[in-house]
Amino acid sequence: MSAPFFEAEGLCWGPRGRPDLLADISLTLNQGEVLAICGANGAGKSSLLRLLYRFHRPRRGHVRLEGTDIWSLPARDVACRIAAVLQEQPTDFALTVRQIVALGRLPHQRGLSAAGSADRDAIAHALARLHLNALAERPFGTLSGGERQRVMVARALAQAPKLLILDEPTNHLDIRHQLELMALLRGLGLTVITTLHDLTLAAEYADRVLLLAGGRVLTEGAPAEVFTEAHIAGAFSVRSRIDLSGQHPRFSFHL
Template identity: 45%
Template sequence: MSQDMTVIAENLVWGVRRRVIVDNVSLTVRQGETLGLIGPNGSGKSSLLRLLAGLKRPQSGRVEINGRDIAGIPRRILAQQLAFVQQNAATDTNVSVRDVVRLGRTPHRSALSGWSGADEAAVAKALERVDMADRRGQPWQTLSGGERQRVHIARALAQSPRVMFLDEPTNHLDIHHQIEILRMVRDLDLTSIVALHDMNLAAMFCDRIVVLRAGAIVACGTPREVLTAPLLRDVFRVDAAVAAVAGTDRPHIRFQPG
């Protein structure tokens, strides 16, 4: 596997005033892998995700993507390689689905270039991949929450990225759409790093999981290695029974009352 296709973070530190929010984090994400970030509220998941995507600059440490330190890559070039899907992404104006997805082509176009056949093909392919091609002309405001999130993923895909970052993409969606969105992300054949709140969803769809507490990594490994009853008690302060899903090596967490 080519080393220059990985995402590598080395000793990332970031904070606000005197509060350290990301505390000396190092990790590697392999090509094509789906890595989940989980942790209690305030553990630094969203901040780490933004550091990895180049949306924040670390106070120390570095992030390397495709073999290059992202601090030295111009923003427009970086946006051709990386895409970021935020939670509860909003679009106020009543534009069409196609118009929203067209925004993903911005990093690939100069100020003077017209809309090209390659741009149109990228938009069409992105809509197909999220199963929204038949809604291309539909007004944005008429979409459900799950449909809007799929369109935002399509906009990210229209960037033709090699790496996708998603910040709690299933937040406030019903369980059907949560599973649908994460299954789609897993099947995209991209390197994906996704911050998640639901540990069972992380267990179902992530190849590996990083557990954060107070900005630091306390565990990293496969869902089966990481999601254990002692860790859940220690990090999340909950009692749980953890069992393998029949026919798989994926764990399922059953939380205990009290």
């Protein structure tokens, strides 16, 4: 039987000299699936992502892409395969939008070689997919928060990864751009892992949801299986009502 496209097995991690903040976390993804990681603030969502894109090394457990442990590969090779879009957005870059997006091609370049036609095509495609052509020559620091977020997603797309990891990508975006971005991620054909606060977006656009609570997996599965009143209460300490009358569930929350 072939290995899963992406797999995390028994992950445990914590800061040096402190107990584990994440414990016994496992997940598998098929190629092309979208996984939403949800949970309350402090549940460990961003820390888990840092393990998945090889920023933190797990104390125990393994992260494998196409059957290969990512810590057995050179960092450049991992960067060619996994792209990450983080919550933190630099604002002091003295670079244009086009130059920021071009940074996504660096893992594919060797030595002092100049960008080639494949690099230029990837940059142009990413700018177009995120509707950034009109902003391509603008200094990055002059953009709004939502525009900067779109630029960082475009940089990740220019990287041409096999796996795209995003930490709260809809932050700073208005409603229209939230929906456009999630539809874009859904339609890329890439394997996508993203943290989301908005359970409605997660239910509509994710194939599967992993719900974290206290650094552990509370439950994982299809959105309809995960987003129950009992699970939401366990993860967020709130009561919820779930409206199933439409094509996708809608949530209301109460203390």
